[in-house]
Amino acid sequence: MSLGLFPAPIASGRSRRIYTIVLWASLAIWLLPLLAIIATSLRGADDIARGNYWGLPTQWKFVENYLTVFTNTPLLQYAFNSAVIVVVVIVGCLTISSMAGFAFAAYRFAFDKLMFVLLVAGNFVPSQVLMVPVRELMIGLGLYDTIWALILFHMAFHAGFCTLFMRNFIRELPHELLEAARVDGASELRIFLTIVLPMVRPALAALAVLLFTFVWNDYFWALVLVQDVSAQPITTGLQAVSGQWVTAWHLVSAGSIIAAVPPVVVFFLMQRQLVQGLTLGAVKG
């Protein structure tokens, strides 16, 4: 993916060096807020109390701070909740979306255009318009204040985007394969499971990364659907815990880093798939 376009590929050694320096310097500035948080999470309470945020820390409290966060707050529980929610949503959503994507891609049927448009449009709906009724539903189902409320909602909501993505991807598959299988007498289900699914693995991977990011970082629905400590994910959990610490910026920072690490790790492990996901599915309209 290297282009070297504008104004022109930088050829000369000296320009290259200057460019490299500028690049990494601007990266440092770009990430400055994050670096600031990491730096703050290393300090001791004394430094914070005395306002020593940017000088050399007088005490290195890296291990203590993170340990305090884990032992004095339910942050570990929150992280665990987020993890469960994310994993179940990914499995569930990808399953039903690949099925639905297959339906749209491989068949013509009544109202297929209308249904598809509804799915796509539903993506763009602001969450607030769903807020009260979804809460009513969850209360009615007895799932309010449990992780299942979040699991079911995210599975349903993201199914729109995921179906769109899978449909586009499956459409690009060679349909002769499907036809050949049908001629051989395979059932539709068989075709889906043995031919289509293996070929859409890259799409599934891309969606899995996207879903991880969106669901792990969701704040609004966690706020609306869950209050109990045993069910709160890490986003609202971190917010609640931060509110209880008296200017303990070192602990707040440590907590933020803990909340930020999983999506970052997933991202770095699966960057290629994520980038494909963001652009492929969307570009294809």
Add this chain to the structure above:
Amino acid sequence: MHLKYLAIAALCALSSGAPAAELKMYYYWPGQKDVVESVIADFEVLHPDIDVTLSVRDHEAFKIALRNWLVTNSPDVVVWGAGERMRTFARLGLLADISDLWEAEGLHASMASTASAMGYKGKQYGVPIGYFNFGLFYRSDVMEDAGVAVPTTFEGLLDACRTLRSANIVPFTIGTKETWTTGVFFDYLNLRANGLDEHLKLLSGETKFSEPKILKVFDLWKQMIDAGCFLEDHASYTWNDAAAFMYKGEAAMTLMGSFLTQGIPADLVDVVDVATFPAIDSTIPVYEDAPIESVLIPARASNIEDAKKLLAFIATPEIQARLAGAVGLIPTHRDAAVKDDKYMKAGQQFLANAKGVAQFFDRDTDPDFALKVMDQFQRFMLNPDQLDDIVSRLDAAQEEMMANTTE
């Protein structure tokens, strides 16, 4: 041999006894988990057939979830505020009437001052635990260094602010990111300048904000702002963040509730004292803000009978003293001992000297109205010159509140 087994089996059957009744109690003092659990443990010793499960969460989350709990799977006992807070739910029939408990335990005598705060239309709901009191907390060492005495009059207050400022100390630290802290100042300025009756009339909509009496309160407030009394950029801070300035010695005073005392660093307890807010009009008696925390029984609770037993237990002097002491409250039972702590003793003195108490702004009135009003208070503190528009917004909010109140 097999007789032994029979005997053991019989013993097991005997000891398991009748199935335990269950009680669910929800509360919002995460910091006081240990005390609440020990109180419940003692209750369970007295009532071995009752099994209590506790659930705690922070205040904000609790406030939001409570509304749902009361209508769906209700706990048996909830901690909640008295006064208007309680009445919001009593009005809708969501609370259990426990007037019989009040009679049986003689609470009308031992908790006389709270009967009206716990009552609605002649019936009693819930049992109070204690009062939060509010006071002017100050750093005696910082004040001394600056040569400033604790103000007892309004003029004295303004002078103190000016002197402290010239010594580069912030007179009053305050964090208005959560706007309720502005309500504390308004309450006290109004209570000292106009008295409790006027204050309640304003909250119920009988008096408008644009009336001269209330405009006077804003004028007093403006005098404080002009004297540099308040921390700059207070809208960036929560009350906790703001309190830190006092602990660092950069600010001298703060007007805050007794729950502040739980966060005072141990090495500063000797130099942080509390006084009551200065008098403004010597003809007006002293009133205090003293919101009451209480335990209530939802109407849809599954085990109201046993819940009443738990409430009766909480209404006893010893338990009142324990719970109240832990949370930082002054127990409502007149025979309960106040925690031996200088702040609690001082708070008790303030309340004893007060002619009457208010429940604190956002507990005394409709929440929507309170929020809009406190937003405007914050706006006033940041832009006192916008008073005219602020007052018209306040009047409008008040009208809306009255239009919405069904009775």
Add this chain to the structure above:
Amino acid sequence: MRRNLAPFMFLLPVAIMFGTFVLWPISRSIYLSFFKWDGLGDMAWVGVANYVKLFTGDPDFWLSVTNNVRWLIASLLGPVLGLLLALFVSQPIAGMRAARSLFFLPFVLSAVVIGLVFSLVYDPYNGVLNTILGSVGISRFAPLSDANAATYAIIVASLWPTIAFCMVVYLTGLTNLNSEVIEAARMDGAGGGVLLTRIVLPQLSPATSIAFTVTIIGALRSFDLIAVMTKGGPYGSSKVLAYLVYEETITNYKIGYGAAIAVVLLVLTSAYTGLFLARSSKMGR
């Protein structure tokens, strides 16, 4: 599985989930907007009274709309800066892959983390901003306390992940460029500016379309950062429509009124979504 039934079977799970948790709630919210209800007592039919009150008697509503417009306009910087960033990181030097990933990092952070990070940046006494301003002699400035600055301060925080996202969209677009055309133009002596505007940008229009759409819809829906950083303050000056819905519904218990605001928000986003869908289907696949 029979051929005719197959599509419906595959579609069923998504149809049920999406219908229950997305489509039904939309219609329910519209329904609720015609009532006055506090969530606990009786529902009272008020017809269009909520809407009338909203448009004629609620200064908060117009303030929120104004803020949404500010968000909209300011967020247009996202694609622009994203494009510049994408061009900047398009040189084929060693470590560029890592650099790109790091520039993308803010996108995978949750709003809670970004909100906490920027709250620290903006802190009046110890924040990065004031430390820098202080070192060049400018007096302390607390953006989150200032009614005129708060919204912009939050928008800056939101641009951080937005620019990262647009950068990736453009990077993918840049890889799909027709390099022959570019080489030809360059050999004809076309300079950087001409190259960019005449040749490259037109080829990037699908990417541009995505970048702008996602950014604009995101601006209309913004909630998380406002909830985390200012709760709409100081005194409501940073509220936006999405936050207003939340506040009126959850904090003020005015379900019907909140629903009305949500419907207005829905109409606004649908208008834009409709435009985008129409345009993209015209542009072909």
